[in-house]
Amino acid sequence: MIRFTNVSKSYDSDIVLKDISLSIEKGEFAFLTGPSGVGKTTLLKLVYCAERPDEGEIVVAGWDLKKIKPGTIPFLRRNVGIVFQDFRLLMNKTVFDNVALALRIHDMHPQEIKQYVGDVLKEVKLKHKENIFPQHLSGGEQQRVVIARAMVAKPTVLLADEPTGNLDAETSGAIMKLFRGINAKGTTVLIATHNDSLFHGMGRRVFYLKDARIEKERIE
Ligand SMILES: Nc1ncnc2c1ncn2[C@@H]1O[C@H](COP(=O)(O)OP(=O)(O)OP(=O)(O)O)[C@@H](O)[C@H]1O
Ligand SMILES: [Mg+2]
Structure with a gap:
């Protein structure tokens, strides 16, 4: 579903990722870890085409990102849901509208939007707060809105960048359950997370980034 082959990425002269090869299968639940500044967010950005590699090949959900045309990127992003590290909720829009926005850009019928958004808000247990503005929500609730927004278009791939950032253990557990x-x-x-308690004991594949490379990959 996600395949990197000998991918390298620099910002100016700083090499962030060097010769990265990895493959994540359809239906897999995998983690990317490593210390702050190692390149986790950069690697995710390469997956959803917010950054381009300097070298190497990336294939995501069947698209070869080297050949993808700018007009096709919105279709890629419909298949790739993203939970951003910094949330990026629109503070002047309600919970409902923040989630619906992801569908409105796809020209969906308003009745269908209402159905999709209602379903996904029920799933993250925030249906009763759909008319609230994000600043009146707790951090854990805001994170659930972000997850709802990423899920609503029914993506085939979901990327989450430090999704339990400032949350307590109990709230983090609930997010991971989602x-x-x-x-x-x-x-x-x-x-992507630097918090190893998220994946310990999960029995999932974890990619460890260190010094611009995948240092190791193992089941935790
Ligand atoms: N747009 C950019 N321009 C220049 N340098 C950047 C840019 N984005 C990231 N970097 C640099 O690339 C390196 C990797 O950053 P990245 O955000 O990918 O790390 P990270 O592993 O996600 O860190 P964190 O755990 O703190 O979120 C850092 O040294 C950072 O300063
Ligand atoms: Mg990051």
Whole structure:
């Protein structure tokens, strides 16, 4: 579902990723870890085409990103849901509208949008807060809105960047349960985190980034 072959990426003269090869299968639930600044977010950005590699090949959900045309990128992004490290919720829009926005850009019928958004808000247990503005939600609730927004277009791949950032252990556990549920329905999930308690004992593949390379890959 996601395949990197000898991928390298630099910002100016700083080499962030060097000769990265990895493959994440359809339906897999995998983790990407390593210390702050190692390149986790950069690797995810390469997957959804927010950054381009300097070298190497990337294939995501059947698209060869080297050959993808700018007009096709929105279709790629419909298949790739993203939970951003910095949330990126629109503070002047309600919970409902933040989630619906991901569908409105796809020209969906308003009735269908209402159905999709309602379903996904129920799943993250925030249906009763659909008319609230994000600043009136707790951090854990805001994160659930971000996850709902990433899920609503029913992506085949879900990327999550430090999805439990500032949350307490109990709330983090609830967020991880949501991801497991999404994965159980067939979505391929890749989570980037420096927090090893998220993947310890999960029995999932973990890619360790160090010094611009994948230092090791193992089941945790
Ligand atoms: N747009 C950019 N321009 C220049 N340098 C960048 C840019 N984005 C990231 N970097 C640099 O690339 C390196 C990797 O950053 P990245 O955000 O991928 O790390 P990370 O592993 O996600 O860190 P964190 O755990 O703190 O989120 C850092 O040294 C960072 O300063
Ligand atoms: Mg990051």
